Amino acid sequence: MPTGVAIREVRRQLFDAAERVLLRAGPSGLTSRAVTEEAGCAKGVLHRHFADFDAFLADLVLDRVNRVDARAAALREAVGTGDVVDNLTDALTALFESVAVAMVALITFRDELRARLRDAWPAGVPVLTEGAIMVSRYLAAERERGRVSGRADVEVLGATLIGAAHLLYADRLGVAPTPEDVRRMVATVVAGALVA
Template identity: 45%
Template sequence: MSPRGVAIPDVRERLFAAAERVLAREGPAALTGRAITGEAGCAKGLLHAHFTGLDEFVAELVLDRFARTARQAGELAGRAGRATVAENLVTVALALLTSAGPTVAGLALTRPAAATRVRQALEAGAPGFTAIQDSINAYLGAEQRLGRLADDADTTSLALAVVGTVHHLLMTSWAGAPDPRDQVERLVALLAGAAGADPNRTTAAQELS
């Protein structure tokens, strides 16, 4: 337990990570301010010192995880020409599934006030599915220019298909349902093949290395 009056570094992340552990272990019904701070090993009032209540905390948790995945998706374009198109798409899709996993995303839907906060923040420009879709589209365009994706591939629709599928899986997964990661991997492989992705195509830089 952190001593009273001692500053805790990265307190938001500490509380977020603790909440995710409680959710994974006991489910949404067990998520209370006391459970979160107890799991985090800090004073019971710490959560309310940083958030107005549990609804704001849940909304900020969801938005933080979306933003983290959006940052990772933003790095996709730099991976063009490396690994395979399917592998790179799976990496960002699975990052979204794990960082804003079904339990966390589903939790927000059970709390109307939290869901409203999330929607308002996204509408105001907070990074979310749209930012991730734009980054995937930019990455696919880069692969297209390298010749690792067919010239006539509709990169905008491909990006939407990936993000839309992950969104669906986040909103509809539940305990005992098939592992959504397997479904993502199969879909990405199908989409990459239909778009003419060539896993054996090398770039000029790779040929010179």
């Protein structure tokens, strides 16, 4: 690999490369060498921008967690429109068809990464926790609109939907669930909370 060549948007390029390696090879295949080879840069580039590989991975996870904010904004815009089950199905599908499942495996796989994430994210698995918050806030907003029962525990529903969706998508090498699979799960979980 050439050295001394300026790379624009180094963090984004390295993060995108790491995501591709993670999706293709899983957590055990995600090494600094694999990332820099995928990004087409010298290995030293990664180490010039991050203290070590686990610091890089922690920043990668937090960067991908921040992407949930865009999905949360889209879900907030759906409040009061369309069908609640369809809105949740679309949001969960978008979240879990991204790199979320692979991130959970990565966090589980690397002890040092989990320890570093605790500094910025003291509880839960970042991608899943942020997803549960997104869903709970959506359901709370729908509850204010009268489309979800006032008695519904939206935090429990949010966590349940994220957990059930994660189980549907957990086999990263298997066949992904169909939109109807996701919709059926969502409809089952929220059935008692929806206002007819």
